[in-house]
Amino acid sequence: MASAHPHEIDVAFEGNHELRKRVHAAIDQNSKQSTLFRDISTYILNQTSQTTTEPVSKKRKLEDSNGTQNSAAAPSSLTSSATKAWRQYPGVSFSIPQRKKFTLELVDRKDGGIRAVGADGSVEFAVAWRDVDQVFCLPVPEKAKRQHNFIVLPVHGDGVNPVPDHLKTSPPEPIVWTFEEATGKNIVEGEDPGPGPMAEAIHHCLLQAGTNKTVVFPEAAQFESAIPQSHRKGEKAYHVKGHRGSKEGYLFFTSVGIVWGFKKPLAFFDFASVTSVSYTNILRNTFNLVLTTQTGDVEFGMIDQTDYSGINDYVQKHGLQDESMAAARRAQKLNVNPEKKEENGENGAAAQVPNDGLTELERAQQELEDLEDEEEEDYDPGSEGESEGSGSDSEDEDGEGYEGGEGEEYEEGYEEGEGEEMDGHEE
Structure with missing residues (x-):
């Protein structure tokens, strides 16, 4: 029964x-x-x-931010699970917009794109190829095993440039996932264990969709760190460690711009967005890098002095301290005529770079020395024995020569490596 x-x-x-x-x-x-x-x-x-109940609220929160914003802008053929993928990569670890493993799928068609698919077959988030601004493949620093982060930046999702009004409440987010190179028994004979094949597949799809984009890798010709990598001797590093506020991260100086990653908020500074570059808080071992954009200054702190030369070469190579060049690049990007700057105008004067053959760091140090020389010239040993009134006049003169009359104490602190700061000078 x-x-x-x-x-x-x-x-x-x-x-x-x-x-x-x-x-x-x-x-x-x-x-x-x-x-x-x-x-x-x-x-x-x-x-x-x-x-x-709970996951729905989390999912709604994701929709309110950027996860499904990417999907909403994508064609229905991309977000439909009925559309077959050209390539599938199961078990891929994503970190943005969700920290979770999904199946990465590439849809090889003009209205296709890249998408993350959950265990139930539903599309969690996606970006159409037509909406891709840049794709990067960058090594993950300080890992025992070689890992690479792929970054897909959608249009208006760089975290730097102004966002159109209709996207201000929920600008599109980048998609970031990690590729771990195969090692040992996992290496398949005859196959590249690195990220090359995945990058080639993405590039193929971008071409099929009619875009002129490609996957951007770091290059030694653009920048390589002068700091040896203790965890992997003899291997080049393409990153610079720094801080944006209290958050630690990495700067990559690529052929198309500067990338800050890998935690939120990730940012990409293309050359057209950088109005000028300056160096501040210059100490014996570290300095700060300030990128001035249309929306304000972004400062990256505690960068090792060892990498200053390479960074400055990159800045000079791409003319990132020339405001007029930035305007021309923006105009070219927007397909409009660039603004003409008056040679003797206020803005033009501010954008000029002294043609003295010095780097900005050397120029800052030179200005500090000039201030100290000025202080020595103003100093009159005979005034020490004069009346109180004369002493006051001497102090006033010193105050005009440098701010606060602290030049001697400042010099002593800097020479002894006590962490005193020099002011950077923006070009």
């Missing part, structure tokens, strides 16, 4: 009639299985309950 079927089973499997019949048949053959299937059904119902 068939045993009674627990109510939980009927509720849990009501969406799959055939599976429910199989569960009933299994219980009928062995009544001892009833408890097991009831527990399984209870677990399924609890999971369903959670996904309709």
Whole structure:
């Protein structure tokens, strides 16, 4: 005689009639299985309950930010699970816009794109190829195993340039996932264990979609760090460690611009967005890099002095201290005529760079020395024995020569490496 079927089973499997019949048949053959299937059904119902309450709020929060904003802008053919992918990469670890493993899929068609697919086959987030601004493949620093982060930046998702009004409440977010190189037994003979094949597949799709984009890798010709990598001797590093506020991250100086990653908020400074570059808080071992953009200054602190030369060469190579060049680049990007600056105008004068053959760091140090020389010229040893009134006049003169009259104390602190700061000078 068939045993009674627990109510939980009927509720849990009501969406799959055939599976429910199989569960009933299994219980009928062995009544001892009833408890097991009831527990399984209870677990399924609890999971369903959670996904309709707490995860829904999390999903809604993601939609309100950027995750599904990318999907919403993508064509329905891309967000539909019925559209077959050209390439699939299961078990990929994403960090933005969600920190979770998904199947990465590339849809190879003009209205296709890149998307992350969940275990249930639904598209979690996506970006159409037509909406891709840049794709980067950057090594993850300080890892024992070689890892690379792929970054897909959608248009208006660089975190730097002004966002159109209709996207200000939910600008599109980048998509970031990690590729870990195969090692040991996982290496397939004849196959590249690195990120090359995945990058080539993405490049193929970008070409198929009619874009002129490619996957950008770091290059030694653009920048390479002068700091040896202790965890991987003899290997080049293409990053600079720094801080944006209290958050630690890495700067990459690429052929198309400067990338800050890998935690939120990720930022990409293309050459057209950088109005000028300056160096501040110059100490014996570190300095700060300030990138001036249309929306304000962005400062990256505690950068090792060892990498100053390479960074400054990069800045000079791409003319990032020339405001007029930045305007011309923006105009070219927007396909409009660049603004003409008056040679003797106020803005033009501010954008001029002294043609003295010095780097900005050397120029800052030279100005400090000039201030100290000025202080020595103003100093009159005979004034020490004069009246109080004369002493006051001397102090006033010193105050005009340098701010606060602290030049001697400042010089002493800097020479002894006590962490005193020199003012940077923006070009």
